[in-house]
Amino acid sequence: MNRFFWALISLFQLTFGLAQTPAPKERPAGNVAALAESLTKGIANDSLKVNAFFDWITTHVRYDAAVFQPGNRINPDLQRTALVLQSGKAVCQGYANLFYDLCRHAGIPADIVEGYCRYSAQNPDQLQLHAWNAVKVNGKWYAADLTWGTGYLDLGTGEYVQEANRAFFLAEPAKLANTHFPFDPLWQLSYHPQTKEEFTRTAKTVADASGRHTFNYPDSLRAYEKQDSAGRRLQAFRRMHAFDPANEEPKVRLAYHYNRLAINLMKEYTKIRSGLKTREQLAGQQNRLNEMLSQAEAYYTHSLRFTEGISNKSFYSANITDNRKIIHSNLALIKDERSFIRRSAVN
16 A cells, blocks of 8 residues: 655744743642632632633743744744643743633633734834734623733843733723734624734724725624634634735645645545455445545645745745645655555456
8 A cells, every 4th residue: 555644734833933941840730720710719700700810820920031032933832831830931822821721611711812913003014923812701702912911021121020911901802903913803803804904004094994894703703602623723714814815824724724634534544445455345445435535635735725825935934845745745645546446446
């Protein structure tokens, strides 16, 4: 049997422009479920629960300013909640992960929002990749940026100042329109979401919704709340791409998604195929095997399509170039495998 190469783009995920320092070992690993339970014990109101989470995070987790250096990149695995609790340090992804997991264990609907943030209205086109949260409290969705709510970097000294700020917590998304741009238009929670081009203009133009297309976000929210996590991710990627086709982030995510589908399908194919010991068994499974090969071929083709148009200056460029070569090799192997099945089942 031909050997298939299960290729993934190793950097098909957001990395927030930084590198992560190792987590210190002097703090014991935390249990987020136990923490959520202890912080919400005796509290029945969701608003009070999430405010308890805010108070704990802004007191016990510091921004990892040591990694905020030009040219460095974060390892997202080191921003997992367990490691954030262990180290007591995080960057935006770690803060978003921790708040999301606390909400999840407390039964409060929440999600992680990825996008851009802008620190200066005087330089509207200078954007940083960023992560924050959306959270549903007492029947209404809000934005919650725990990173910005915990403190700030003093640009004069380069020191991090731990100072709680609720201006970015349980905020109406419209209030963050000048500083936060979600890749998924759903989390603007607006009938007239702005585009990235509009976001990079001066702050005065952000409030002007004239000429923007209409987006029925309440219907999308209702559909979102009925989906499982995998369905939510896929629909988010599709919304992101449809809303802003020039944005490379959803293209990368969709390429990863279809590549993963192809890999998982071919693993299943390999398991079935290796169990067929005779020509008769192979002939009996020929249609099923060909259907699986055709579906994997379609998935790989979709993955290739979403990598088209990504700039050769993109952070993802080298990985995508390598992955496209492997996908083309896999497509050739699928063609050879289909021919082999046809010959073996007949002869």
